[in-house]
Amino acid sequence: MNERKNNNKKNYLIFAVICMVLLLLFNSFVVPAVKKAQIKETNYSFFLSQLDSGNVTKVEIKEDSIVFEAVNSNGRKKAYSTVRVEDPDLVKRLYENGNVDFTGKIETQNPIASFIVSWVLPLVFMIVLWNILMRGMGKRMGNSMAFGKSNAKIYVKAQTGKTFGDVAGQDEAKEALVEIVDFLHNPQKYADIGADLPKGALLVGPPGTGKTLLAQAVAGEANVPFFSISGSEFVEMFVGMGAAKVRDLFKQANEKAPCIVFIDEIDTIGKKRDGQNGGNDEREQTLNQLLTEMDGFDGKKGVVILAATNRPESLDPALLRPGRFDRRIPAELPDLAGREAVLKVHAKKIKTDPDIDYNAIARATAGASGAELANIINEAALRAVRNGRQTVSQSDLEESVEVVIAGYQRKNAVISQQEKELIAYHEIGHALVAAKQKDSAPVHKITIIPRTSGALGYTMQVDEVEKFLLTKEEALSRIAVLTGGRSAEELIFNSCTTGASNDIEKATKLARAMVTRYGMSSSFDMIALEAVNNQYLGGDTSLICSPETAARIDAEVNGIVRDAHERARQILSENIGKLHELAHYLLEKETITGEEFMSILNAEN
Numbered sequence: 001m002n003e004r005k006n007n008n009k010k011n012y013l014i015f016a017v018i019c020m021v022l023l024l025l026f027n028s029f030v031v032p033a034v035k036k037a038q039i040k041e042t043n044y045s046f047f048l049s050q051l052d053s054g055n056v057t058k059v060e061i062k063e064d065s066i067v068f069e070a071v072n073s074n075g076r077k078k079a080y081s082t083v084r085v086e087d088p089d090l091v092k093r094l095y096e097n098g099n100v101d102f103t104g105k106i107e108t109q110n111p112i113a114s115f116i117v118s119w120v121l122p123l124v125f126m127i128v129l130w131n132i133l134m135r136g137m138g139k140r141m142g143n144s145m146a147f148g149k150s151n152a153k154i155y156v157k158a159q160t161g162k163t164f165g166d167v168a169g170q171d172e173a174k175e176a177l178v179e180i181v182d183f184l185h186n187p188q189k190y191a192d193i194g195a196d197l198p199k200g201a202l203l204v205g206p207p208g209t210g211k212t213l214l215a216q217a218v219a220g221e222a223n224v225p226f227f228s229i230s231g232s233e234f235v236e237m238f239v240g241m242g243a244a245k246v247r248d249l250f251k252q253a254n255e256k257a258p259c260i261v262f263i264d265e266i267d268t269i270g271k272k273r274d275g276q277n278g279g280n281d282e283r284e285q286t287l288n289q290l291l292t293e294m295d296g297f298d299g300k301k302g303v304v305i306l307a308a309t310n311r312p313e314s315l316d317p318a319l320l321r322p323g324r325f326d327r328r329i330p331a332e333l334p335d336l337a338g339r340e341a342v343l344k345v346h347a348k349k350i351k352t353d354p355d356i357d358y359n360a361i362a363r364a365t366a367g368a369s370g371a372e373l374a375n376i377i378n379e380a381a382l383r384a385v386r387n388g389r390q391t392v393s394q395s396d397l398e399e400s401v402e403v404v405i406a407g408y409q410r411k412n413a414v415i416s417q418q419e420k421e422l423i424a425y426h427e428i429g430h431a432l433v434a435a436k437q438k439d440s441a442p443v444h445k446i447t448i449i450p451r452t453s454g455a456l457g458y459t460m461q462v463d464e465v466e467k468f469l470l471t472k473e474e475a476l477s478r479i480a481v482l483t484g485g486r487s488a489e490e491l492i493f494n495s496c497t498t499g500a501s502n503d504i505e506k507a508t509k510l511a512r513a514m515v516t517r518y519g520m521s522s523s524f525d526m527i528a529l530e531a532v533n534n535q536y537l538g539g540d541t542s543l544i545c546s547p548e549t550a551a552r553i554d555a556e557v558n559g560i561v562r563d564a565h566e567r568a569r570q571i572l573s574e575n576i577g578k579l580h581e582l583a584h585y586l587l588e589k590e591t592i593t594g595e596e597f598m599s600i601l602n603a604e605n
């Protein structure tokens, strides 16, 4: 910023000098030339002859020239000038020639007017011209005019207004960040003892777990400015621009210290420099600049860099070494207590009925991120408004959980009775298999109202307590539940439909993971056959084994699913009476709760 001011000063100085030179030239060449053009040069004898013939009306005697006005043949006055010749009789002559108005005064113009005309006006003209030129150039050349500089004013957001109170759960992350807050409050305390606080911390976790929120809360708690930029903003068209942006950002941050600099999605610039893909000069330069800046700035001043990423494994090791982003702060998906806390924090912003069971909602949303939970609360509030109510009820929340999981209800979707029946049997098939196995989570809700996500119905299972581990038995019974829908179709209609595609996908994925990652198959021991690539982004995997082994894996996976399918069919045919009864009940009600389901299932008849 300082440099920019200095640059501006320099520019103005140069501009002023140019103006002065131009003005001098103007006054010594242009003005006299213009004046000369109006006054005709003539010789002294012409002057004398005009004087004698009485045509001259006015004479000005200057030091080395005589300017005079004479009436020419057609009665018009014209100005002439002639070189002044030593002529002692001149005055006498002029005097005798009674009607000549003669003077020795040199200036003919008003001095102020002449000053304005020859100095001020040209100056104004030049300034206007300069401005127009600069503006035009700036527009046309856009950013590339500012090469080596960046338009970086956007970063700073003075105060975030967020505190740790706004972040629910994430206790480990908050604990790790409290020290940074203290450091920002009182850098001197740390400087006195000679301690170097971490310059940077890396917030790692899946999307929507509150990494940005945590960074804002640190700034809010410490009451310092918050600079925020996304990694992708550094990636520019021209090599060197990103690096310039980094420089600029750090310069601004240094001026505003103590402060927080938050770089979101740092993996876009911080990827490993592997030299593959032909290299990416721009990105590497930007990364190098970032590394340099992090080393260069004074850690005691109180600039703390927080960065967020959901693919930490792809970061360049240089970024992670001590003195850079050496602290790694996890922001994981919230557990049951965490989800309940997030729901409560966001529910504070809306009006709710007095006795809302947040725990129930939290149990139904295993695997949801903080952002999704915030969205559930908002959806519930929207639903309450749609239904013309003043407060949000439990049913609003429950419905909005389903909206977030499966999309909105498609109330006007026309589904034939025959298809509806099939869907009902399919869903009850899932539910029955779940209920009849001891390792399955209890059924919470069954519905055959279609959703905008494409689901024609679904069975919701909710664990009583949060599970962190999955046993082999649980995994197998989960696969059996997934095959339960198709099993019911086969058993009752003796056919199969496309409705099971999602079940098949999930069952395969789980069975595959059992074989390749969890060591739960009969033919392989504890061998990793697949590597997870993006832990936080869907967790896609890639095989790390020979083609022969891959073929054996496929056979093994197929075996697991087949066994589960067989078991599901068996459970359903043993309970075929209940299957019919429940399916017809669901067909009639469209949505039934877990309790209704269990009471019909357990009723003796």
Ligand code: ADP
Binding pocket: 166, 167, 168, 169, 170, 206, 207, 208, 209, 210, 211, 212, 213, 214, 308, 331, 342, 345, 369, 370, 371, 372, 374
């Ligand atoms: P990330 O940066 O990890 O992708 P954000 O910080 O942008 O996620 O979170 C998005 C939104 O989700 C936040 O603005 C907030 O409303 C909500 N949110 C996420 N995690 C939490 C949490 N732990 N507590 C409260 N709200 C949260």
Ligand code: ZN
Binding pocket: 426, 430, 485, 486, 499, 500, 503
């Ligand atoms: Zn299904």
